[in-house]
Amino acid sequence: MFQVILANVLLLASSCHGLLERIESDAAGARWLMPVESAVVSFRTPVRVFEDEPWENVSSASLAAVAPWRTFRWYRGQRHYSGTYWSSTMRDHVIYESRLELARLLFDDFDPIVRRILAQPFLLKANVDGKLRKHIPDYLLITGNGPVVVDVKPRYRVAKPEVAFTFAWTRREVEARGWQYVIWSEPAPAELENVRLLAGCRRDWLFDNALLDEIRAMEMDGRVLGGVAEELPERDPELVRSAVLHLLWHGELVTDLNTPLSTHHALQRPM
DSSP, rough: OOOHHHHHHHHHHHHHHHHHHHHHHHOOOTTOOOOOGGGEEEOOSOOEEEEEEEEGGHHHHHHHOOOOSOOOOOTTTOOOOEEEEEEETTTTEEEEOOOOOHHHHHHHOOOOEEEEEESOEEEEEEEETTEEEOOOOSSEEEEETEEEEEEEEOOOTTHHHHHHHHHHHHHHHHHHHTOOOEOOOOOOOHHHHHHHHHHTTTOGSSOHHHHHHHTTSSOOOOOOOGTGGOTTTTTTTHHHHHHHHHHHHSSSSSSOOOOOOOOTTTTBOOO
């Protein structure tokens, strides 16, 4: 009996130690017992501003057409590279505040499951650790798998206590809704360069539909990127190459994007 009691005590002590470690190591303190209903959200639509609405009551549909809560200015000597990117998903411009945010925009615009991309979508507030905390996520994505809230930050900054703390309580609130929360840092260089190259061919009105249809009608099994132009000798090879990249961007063709694109990359239809 004594051995059973001792084993239970040791098991309880181990569990408590693990719980304490979890609380202490949770990105500078996520405060796991923080009530979700303490959060409120403010957002701006084309017709009005909503302030301090209960977070749990605001649907993704209400946020699907929001304007950026925080805008930015350009000034001489600024540290961040800000700008606007024309999104083929949105058919409109989307703002970004850094080159890393622009990289994330490229990936989201390329992802066929993403239906809407909203930058600086809302101001989230919550009482955490006895203080009112505020955070504006970088992006809200409306996807075929549900809403995704994205924060973009260089990898070296993610572990900083103040950043980790903000991301921890934000994750707590977002995931309590059943939404996804993503912290995104630098992607693989080759994949980024490939997506950036494909993005240059995203504007559909610049392409000859007849040429696109010719490529669509071709057998692609075993064909490489550089071989498409050889099958269309009457066409300008550069226009054929750009058309292939356009179809890759829109997911009508697929290839390996983990290595720098070349004429030897195999093409295939999506599964």
